[in-house]
Amino acid sequence: MNVLILHQNFPGQFRHIARHLVQRGHSVLGMGAKGSPGLKGVPALRYDIKVQAKPGHRYLGTITKAAQHGEVVAKALLELGRKGHPEPDVILAHPGWGEALYVKDVLPGARLVSLFEFYYHASGVDVGFDTGPEGSQPGFDLAATLASRNLLHLMNLERCDAGVSPTSWQRSLHPPTYLPKISVAHEGIDTTLMAPDPADRxxxxxxxxxxxxxxxxxxxxxxxxxxxxxxxxxxxxxxxxxxxxxxxxxxxxxxxxxxxxxxxxxxxxxxxxxxxxxxxxxxxxxxxxxxxxxxxxxxxxxxxxxxxxxxxxxxxxxxxxxxxxxxxxxxxxxxxxxxxxxxxxxxxxxxxxxxxxxxxxxxxxxxxxxxxxxxxxxxxxxxxxxxYGIEQGIARYMALLNGSQASLSDSPA
Missing domain, CATH: 3.40.50.2000 (Glycogen Phosphorylase B;)
Structure with missing residues (x-):
């Protein structure tokens, strides 16, 4: 299958699944912002984001910047299509900066799988946890800002075909309406490379x-x-x-x-x-x-x-x-x-x-x-x-890319 992997810092969390797809003979194209590291063996398109100086109302800075990022990526995809690049069957995206917002408008037939790491809360999670001077204290302005930031996540949740979170707790932070859409799959740790070595110094x-x-x-x-x-x-x-x-x-x-x-x-x-x-x-x-x-x-x-x-x-x-x-x-x-x-x-x-x-x-x-x-x-x-090894992560991600919603019972938790 043809796979587009979209991550502002490509490959980001998708390093292992990208390598696996290439090794299995799938056609993979990476997309990342200018300066993203890329991945050997995976062709990548880099886009240049020039964010406008005035984002509008202070509560809406995140969503305005996200729209700008989404526009740049969507137009890059349109240009690829004009050049005859084959349309992807599947898009795997980190949507947290807005790059995935409009890909379904350009590629409506592609399956969009998005990674959801965190959904903001004005209390009960990170905000207000640390009541000392180092912490962020709850208040109306912060609550309004976080609620507005979540507009981006809600749009991404609505527009994707399937979502994935690295842990069950991170998944649980999202609105109950969307939980059936989100599976749990950590991207995987290389446990061969990261292993004890009594001879190391x-x-x-x-x-x-x-x-x-x-x-x-x-x-x-x-x-x-x-x-x-x-x-x-x-x-x-x-x-x-x-x-x-x-x-x-x-x-x-x-x-x-x-x-x-x-x-x-x-x-x-x-x-x-x-x-x-x-x-x-x-x-x-x-x-x-x-x-x-x-x-x-x-x-x-x-x-x-x-x-x-x-x-x-x-x-x-x-x-x-x-x-x-x-x-x-x-x-x-x-x-x-x-x-x-x-x-x-x-x-x-x-x-x-x-x-x-x-x-x-x-x-x-x-x-x-x-x-x-x-x-x-x-x-x-x-x-x-x-x-949490690479093998488990790849198996769960492949199920999502192939259209099978990964079962929560298969999660590491």
């Missing part, structure tokens, strides 16, 4: 070499920010160091903001938290790496003695599942959708998101009694291999 910038068995505490996020609990982790770190005087903490992540907002009184959250707690830290035992190349990131996970993962009730990070696949001893916040994947005493050590002492206690258990948690490490990897 990680070299710190100062030349120190870390190996499996060393007291290495790891924390990873795309960016160091409250949505991923960076402020909680940093505030617990002085006590963690006090209880574990040999531990080396390696923190991976950039200084930008993926979710939420920047701090008002500092250039980034790393500087803000270091100003707050740095005087109580032994900074010779804290290493900020920035964002790492993938091979180095994998090596770090493979030498980790305890891996801390926190998140607001929000989208589950790939890094959490990749750490589990590497056999990390997970010390994680007991928040959705973490609790869907990790279970206390079975494949992880869980704590309340805001419990600094609980976090310090769990990390100390992990660092001082590593042999007691061998089974948790093994179970963490088994959880991902059996429920």
């Amino acid at each position: 990680f070299t710190l910038p100062d030349g120190r070499v870390l190996a499996p068995g060393d007291p290495v505490l790891t924390y990873v996020a795309r960016h160091l920010e409250p949505y991923r609990g960076f402020h909680v982790f940093m505030r617990a770190l002085p006590e963690i160091q006090r209880r574990n005087p040999r531990a080396v903490t390696v923190i991976v992540g950039g200084d930008g903001v993926s979710y939420g907002r920047k701090p008002a009184e500092a250039r980034n959250w790393r500087e803000k938290l270091l100003a707050e707690v740095g005087g109580r830290l032994d900074l010779s035992r804290v290493v900020f790496t920035g964002q790492l190349p993938y091979a180095a990131y994998r090596s770090l996970l493979q030498v980790s003695a305890a891996h801390v993962y926190l998140t607001y009730p929000f989208v589950l990070s790939w890094s959490a599942l990749e750490a589990m696949a590497c056999g990390c001893l997970m010390v994680a916040s007991n928040t959705p959708p973490v609790a869907e994947v990790m279970r206390q005493g079975e494949n992880a050590l869980l704590f309340d998101f805001f419990d600094l002492d609980g976090l310090a206690a769990r990390v100390t258990e992990a660092l001082t009694r590593p042999r007691d948690f061998t089974a948790l490490r093994e179970n963490a990897r088994t959880t991902v291999v059996q429920g």
Whole structure:
């Protein structure tokens, strides 16, 4: 079949299914914005989005930009048709920026399968979860903005033939009317690449070499920010160091903001938290790496003695599942959708998101009694291999592309 894969950052989450389709002899065309990385072996069309300077009413910024993105993609598809490019049988899209809004107007006969990661709520999910100064507090303007953002999601839900969410909890956030349309399928983790390796080593910038068995505490996020609990982790770190005087903490992540907002009184959250707690830290035992190349990131996970993962009730990070696949001893916040994947005493050590002492206690258990948690490490990897591997993801995605609504009973949860 002819497949169009549409993702602003192509291939994004669709890397594994794109490769599978090509290997099976299907015709695949990728589409992504200018600067998207692309995927070897998959031809890709890149479009250039020039967003208009004035989006209109402040509540409607997201939907206005989405319409502009959708227009650019639709007209690119029209041009492809004029050039004789065969029409796709199936379109697999990430519609979150608006690119998929009008594809059915151009290609009404194609089956449109869209990925739905998150549906906004003004309360009860991420907004209002953190009542401290780092969190976003509910209010009318925010509620109106989020309701308006959801116009994009509602249009995408209405126009697609089938939807998919990575976890059951993320699916559950969408309006009940559309839930029968959304299946659960994680895109898949490469559990062959991301696996334990007792021979691996990680070299710190100062030349120190870390190996499996060393007291290495790891924390990873795309960016160091409250949505991923960076402020909680940093505030617990002085006590963690006090209880574990040999531990080396390696923190991976950039200084930008993926979710939420920047701090008002500092250039980034790393500087803000270091100003707050740095005087109580032994900074010779804290290493900020920035964002790492993938091979180095994998090596770090493979030498980790305890891996801390926190998140607001929000989208589950790939890094959490990749750490589990590497056999990390997970010390994680007991928040959705973490609790869907990790279970206390079975494949992880869980704590309340805001419990600094609980976090310090769990990390100390992990660092001082590593042999007691061998089974948790093994179970963490088994959880991902059996429920979140590439093979499972491909099977569920192929069912959706072929027109079979994937059963929720087949989901990893």
